[in-house]
Amino acid sequence: xxxxxxxxxxxxxxxxxxxxxxxxxxxxxxxxxxxxxxxxxxxxxxxxxxxxxxxxxxxxxxxxxxxxxxxxxxxxxxxxxxxxxxxxxxxxxxxxxxxxxxxxxxxxxxxxxxxxxxxxxxxxxxxxxxxxxxxxxxxxxxxxxxxxxxxxxxxxxxxxxxxxxxxxxxxxxxxxxxxxxxxxxxxxxxxxxxxxxxxxxxxxxxxxxxxxxxxxxxxxxxxxxxxxxxxxxxxxxxxxxxxxxxxxxxxxxxxxxxxxxxxxxxxxxxxxxxxxxxxxxxxxxxxxxxxxxxxxxxxxxxxxxxxxxxxxx
Amino acid sequence: xxxxxxxxxxxxxxxxxxxxxxxxxxxxxxxxxxxxxxxxxxxxxxxxxxxxxxxxxxxxxxxxxxxxxxxxxxxxxxxxxxxxxxxxxxxxxxxxxxxxxxxxxxxxxxxxxxxxxxxxxxxxxxxxxxxxxxxxxxxxxxxxxxxxxxxxxxxxxxxxxxxxxxxxxxxxxxxxxxxxxxxxxxxxxxxxxxxxxxxxxxxxxxxxxxxxxxxxxxxxxxxxxxxxxxxxxxxxxxxxxxxxxxxxxxxxxxxxxxxxxxxxxxxxxxxxxxxxxxx
Numbered sequence: 001x002x003x004x005x006x007x008x009x010x011x012x013x014x015x016x017x018x019x020x021x022x023x024x025x026x027x028x029x030x031x032x033x034x035x036x037x038x039x040x041x042x043x044x045x046x047x048x049x050x051x052x053x054x055x056x057x058x059x060x061x062x063x064x065x066x067x068x069x070x071x072x073x074x075x076x077x078x079x080x081x082x083x084x085x086x087x088x089x090x091x092x093x094x095x096x097x098x099x100x101x102x103x104x105x106x107x108x109x110x111x112x113x114x115x116x117x118x119x120x121x122x123x124x125x126x127x128x129x130x131x132x133x134x135x136x137x138x139x140x141x142x143x144x145x146x147x148x149x150x151x152x153x154x155x156x157x158x159x160x161x162x163x164x165x166x167x168x169x170x171x172x173x174x175x176x177x178x179x180x181x182x183x184x185x186x187x188x189x190x191x192x193x194x195x196x197x198x199x200x201x202x203x204x205x206x207x208x209x210x211x212x213x214x215x216x217x218x219x220x221x222x223x224x225x226x227x228x229x230x231x232x233x234x235x236x237x238x239x240x241x242x243x244x245x246x247x248x249x250x251x252x253x254x255x256x257x258x259x260x261x262x263x264x265x266x267x268x269x270x271x272x273x274x275x276x277x278x279x280x281x282x283x284x285x286x287x288x289x290x291x292x293x294x295x296x297x298x299x300x301x302x303x304x305x306x307x308x309x310x311x312x313x
Numbered sequence: 314x315x316x317x318x319x320x321x322x323x324x325x326x327x328x329x330x331x332x333x334x335x336x337x338x339x340x341x342x343x344x345x346x347x348x349x350x351x352x353x354x355x356x357x358x359x360x361x362x363x364x365x366x367x368x369x370x371x372x373x374x375x376x377x378x379x380x381x382x383x384x385x386x387x388x389x390x391x392x393x394x395x396x397x398x399x400x401x402x403x404x405x406x407x408x409x410x411x412x413x414x415x416x417x418x419x420x421x422x423x424x425x426x427x428x429x430x431x432x433x434x435x436x437x438x439x440x441x442x443x444x445x446x447x448x449x450x451x452x453x454x455x456x457x458x459x460x461x462x463x464x465x466x467x468x469x470x471x472x473x474x475x476x477x478x479x480x481x482x483x484x485x486x487x488x489x490x491x492x493x494x495x496x497x498x499x500x501x502x503x504x505x506x507x508x509x510x511x512x513x514x515x516x517x518x519x520x521x522x523x524x525x526x527x528x529x530x531x532x533x534x535x536x537x538x539x540x541x542x543x544x545x546x547x548x549x550x551x552x553x554x555x556x557x558x559x560x561x562x563x564x565x566x567x568x569x570x571x572x573x574x575x576x577x578x579x580x581x582x583x584x585x586x587x588x589x590x591x592x
Contacts, residue, residue, distance in 0.1 A: 048586070051443055052582075053442050053443065053582045053583065053586060054582070054583050054586075055583070072582075073445045073446075073447055074445070076443060076444060076445040077445040079443075080443075081440070081443040083439055083440070085436045085439070087436055087437050087438075087439045087440030087441075088437065088440070089325065089329060089435075089437055090435065091328065091329050091331075091332030091333070092325065092328055092329070092332075096325075096328065100321055100325045101440070101444065103317060103318065103321040104318055104321060104322070104441075104444040104445065104446050105444055105445060106315075106318075106445065132332075145440070148440065
């Protein structure tokens with residue numbers, strides 16, 4: 001897999017405040033990479049640095065093989081950015097907005113009308129194509145902004161809080177559209193968000209940011225495994241557990257803790273490979289097993305644990 | 314520079330301005346006052362006075378001093394005219410010519426303000442800055458969007474002014490007398506320079522303010538040099554001739570050049586995004 005984004009020791013300061021602090025990470029081509037962090041963590045600054053809109057104070061970055069600082073114009077021809085505010089021209093119609101941006105992105109005139117029509121159709125704006133965008137709802141404006149982001153068929157998409165401030169229906173529509181276009185045709189997506197559900201649904205890998213510093217990068221499952229010792233397994237029983245079950249389970253090599261509450265049984269094991277032995281031991285001890293569920297750490301758990309640790313340090 | 318991009322930016326800005334009544338209304342009302350209402354008043358008013366009353370007005374001590382010090386070309390243009398005709402030539406042919414420069418300077422600065430600070434205010438600048446358009450292309454597109462309408466509007470105003478002065482004014486003057494030679498220099502040489510000055514002023518002011526209204530109020534300062542020209546003429550310090558008009562144009566073009574160098578330094582992506590102080 002080739003690298004779409006690579007940064008090394010990237011730093012950007014505003015006065016005495018360091019917005020991006022020694023940031024080093026890689027995003028592979030074709031993956032959906034999520035950058036999670038609270039407001040003010042440096043996500044927007046990073047998007048601006050990666051698109052050559054801001055200059056870095058130190059470090060280096062490469063996006064699609066281009067240095068954003070020196071090859072910003074060439075890079076922006078291949079990247080599309082959707083920000084929290086739709087940034088559309090409200091005094092222009094939806095069609096004029098797309099036509100204008102298509103021209104700036106260098107879409108050939110012969111293709112522009114066809115692409116504009118196709119995007120308006122796909123984003124459910126065809127009926128309002130010749131209405132001024134100022135009369136659109138917030139969700140429609142964001143869909144139009146998303147269509148604008150795609151008008152030049154970019155190789156990489158940057159979404160910076162794309163659903164912030166939208167009502168749940170509009171946010172869902174925008175997330176669905178992002179999901180539809182993410183990873184399509186090998187396209188790389190860089191998603192900045194503090195919406196953890198959105199990130200959990202869309203991202204292959206995530207990076208967690210705090211005060212401009214990257215706390216962790218990886219697949220959510222891997223991050224969870226690295227953050228917590230062992231793996232918890234929930235075992236549902238149809239009847240109260242038989243006497244001596246906890247002792248039988250603690251006798252399994254690799255089982256480290258047993259918790260029993262009514263008909264609910266939870267066992268902490270070294271890793272997933274120990275689970276079959278735990279199930280066999282429980283059955284042998286007379287437990288009536290209904291279900292076995294390895295407990296996964298949610299992105300919420302991972303995010304808040306990392307942020308809490310960062311704040312504490 | 315990519316001219317397709319520049320053209321698209323200029324057309325987009327122009328479409329946007331058309332949607333902002335606060336931006337274009339003054340650019341129509343002021344020319345109407347300058348090119349039609351005031352000239353008609355000045356032409357009609359002396360007609361309502363008897364030749365004696367008009368003559369009394371012309372006997373004012375300051376005016377007599379002013380007339381005595383006229384340069385030869387200007388004196389020749391009023392030689393043999395009666396009092397009413399002299400008033401029309403002096404007021405509409407000479408004193409109005411610097412005032413006319415208010416049209417390009419006002420139009421370009423209003424459009425320029427809407428185009429720069431207005432775009433920041435409406436939060437549309439960010440998407441524009443994420444496009445591959447270079448800072449120079451953005452600047453040129455926005456400059457053309459302000460300067461071309463300002464020049465065309467002034468030229469249209471000049472055509473209407475000429476028509477009014479030769480039709481209504483023709484009754485008093487008894488002939489087609491306008492434009493006087495220095496007007497051609499003012500309109501063809503000084504007007505574009507002043508339109509660029511208005512735009513540059515708007516760019517510099519826009520970099521320091523946060524709203525269109527604030528920029529709009531500040532660009533009002535740009536008409537001060539025009540007012541000084543008018544006062545200079547009335548005070549007898551400066552008489553507009555072809556040569557003087559050409560010189561004024563040259564000075565304004567030089568100032569434009571200096572401001573352009575300054576503007577190109579401050580018009581950076583970070584500054585336009587307002588992100589140079591933090592995101």
